[in-house]
Amino acid sequence: MEAPGAGLWRALVLAFCVAGIWSAYIYQGVLQETLSTKRFGTDGQRFEHLAFLNLAQNVICLVWSYIMIKLWSSGSSGGAPWWTYWSAGITNTIGPAMGIEALKYISYPAQVLAKSSKMIPVMLMGTLVYGIRYSFPEYICSFLVAGGVSMFALMKTSSKTISKLAHPNAPLGYGLCFLNLAFDGFTNATQDSINTRYPKTSAWDIMLGMNLWGTIYNIIYMFGWPQASGFEAVQFCKQHPEAAWDIFLFCLCGAVGQNFIFLTISRFGSLANTTITTTRKFVSIVVSSLLSGNPLSTKQWSCVLMVFTGLSYQIFLKWKKLQKLQKKRKA
Numbered sequence: 001m002e003a004p005g006a007g008l009w010r011a012l013v014l015a016f017c018v019a020g021i022w023s024a025y026i027y028q029g030v031l032q033e034t035l036s037t038k039r040f041g042t043d044g045q046r047f048e049h050l051a052f053l054n055l056a057q058n059v060i061c062l063v064w065s066y067i068m069i070k071l072w073s074s075g076s077s078g079g080a081p082w083w084t085y086w087s088a089g090i091t092n093t094i095g096p097a098m099g100i101e102a103l104k105y106i107s108y109p110a111q112v113l114a115k116s117s118k119m120i121p122v123m124l125m126g127t128l129v130y131g132i133r134y135s136f137p138e139y140i141c142s143f144l145v146a147g148g149v150s151m152f153a154l155m156k157t158s159s160k161t162i163s164k165l166a167h168p169n170a171p172l173g174y175g176l177c178f179l180n181l182a183f184d185g186f187t188n189a190t191q192d193s194i195n196t197r198y199p200k201t202s203a204w205d206i207m208l209g210m211n212l213w214g215t216i217y218n219i220i221y222m223f224g225w226p227q228a229s230g231f232e233a234v235q236f237c238k239q240h241p242e243a244a245w246d247i248f249l250f251c252l253c254g255a256v257g258q259n260f261i262f263l264t265i266s267r268f269g270s271l272a273n274t275t276i277t278t279t280r281k282f283v284s285i286v287v288s289s290l291l292s293g294n295p296l297s298t299k300q301w302s303c304v305l306m307v308f309t310g311l312s313y314q315i316f317l318k319w320k321k322l323q324k325l326q327k328k329r330k331a
Contacts, residue, residue, distance in 0.1 A: 013267060020260035022280050028253035029108065029284040030291060031246050036103035037164040037292075040240040046166055047243050049233035050100045053250060054093065055218035058211045060251035061258060065207035068259075072204070079205045080198035082212060088190035089213025093221070095183030098176040104166040105173030109285045109296060109304070113152055114177035116281055116307055117145045119314060121181050137317055144310030152303035164292075203262040271322060275315050282308050 035047050102111050123134060123142055134142075153174055162168045191210075195201055222230030237244035264273045285304055289295050296304065 010267075014264075014272070017260050017264040017268070018276050021257060021264065021276050022283065024253045024257035024260060025277075025280050026284050026287055028250055028257065029112070030287065031250040031253065032100070032103065033108040033288055033292065035243065035246055035250065036100075036108070036166070040236075040243050045236070045240070047233075047236060047240075048104075048166065049222075049229045049236065050103060051097045051218070052222060052230060052233035053100055053247060054097050055215065055222050055230070056247050057251040057254045058214035058218055060248075061207060061255045062211040062215055064255040064259075065204050065211060069202075069204045069208060079201040080194045080209065082209050084194055084198070085206075085209035085213050088187050088194070089210060089217060091183040091186045091190070092210055093214050093217040095180045095187060097218075098183070099180035102173045102176040102180070105169040105176070107157065107161050107165070108288045108292075109300075110152065110157075110170075110173065111177055112281050112285055112288075113149055113304060113307055114174050115181060116278070116311060117149045117178075118181050118184065119311075120146050121178070121185055135317075137313070141310045141314040141317070144313070145307050148303045148306030148310065151306070152300060155297070155300055155303070158297075161292075203266070207258060207262075269322075271315070271318055274318070278308070278311050278315065 032053070035053065036050060037046075039046055099111065099115060102114075106114075120142055123138070127134070153170060157168075157170070191206065194206075219230075222228055222233070237247065261273055261277070264276060282304070285296075
């Protein structure tokens with residue numbers, strides 16, 4: 001039996017998680033779009049070094065996770081050693097970098113929509129590589145998502161939106177987004193393998209390990225190559241403090257958002273987290289459309305609704321599977 005008031009407390013915690021994830025990532029999306037399209041200073045310069053955002057976020061999240069481990073860790077051993085994350089760190093460095101770079105070539109709503117189609121490469125890999133057979137409703141979901149993204153990509157973007165992009169190139173932008181999804185798939189698979197081998201690994205351990213290697217790889221990429229752009233990015237921030245402040249807030253939003261995601265998964269499960277993050281993406285597109293002054297056309301909104309109908313149906317199918325599993329366990 002649930003204690004009196006426990007249900008209300010659980011509902012309040014869930015509302016707190018929803019508010020935290022939505023506010024952190026929606027504002028981060030606004031900052032990301034600002035940094036990729038805005039012209040800073042009297043000379044009207046763009047911040048061209050978007051990959052620097054990944055390095056900055058890795059550093060902030062690394063420090064954040066270390067503090068959380070020191071504050072909240074029970075001191076138990078058995079977690080995955082820090083060096084086990086080196087391979088996942090590679091794909092987790094390259095993938096998000098491609099996703100952010102895509103904003104030079106396509107609009108933020110287009111990027112969010114493209115990255116929402118993660119289920120497509122997952123199902124393709126499952127069918128072609130592992131011979132997994134999916135149900136008819138699951139294929140309906142993938143058709144809605146793939147169809148919506150494809151139609152959105154083929155529609156003509158307004159000249160006002162194109163003028164804000166650094167280097168308009170839709171095929172390249174969408175290509176980078178889908179490569180981002182492919183690398184994310186490898187990252188998730190590697191993380192699952194680590195969790196299986198080291199079941200006592202906490203969310204903070206994962207956050208620390210991933211961001212440690214991400215920091216190392218991004219430092220090498222941004223400052224180690226002969227034509228490294230990290231120094232130019234730092235110089236740009238010195239000349240334009242407004243951009244530096246936006247980058248700091250962008251990273252802080254990422255760290256706070258990860259905290260709420262971990263809290264949601266630990267208290268309510270991954271399905272609840274998927275539902276919250278999926279609806280957040282839809283709201284991000286709405287907010288971007290309103291704040292950027294570039295509203296989507298009726299046809300574009302129909303594509304957005306098509307994609308999120310497919311994603312919502314997928315969430316519903318997962319919920320039904322979870323209900324069946326719970327009934328079997330109780331029987």
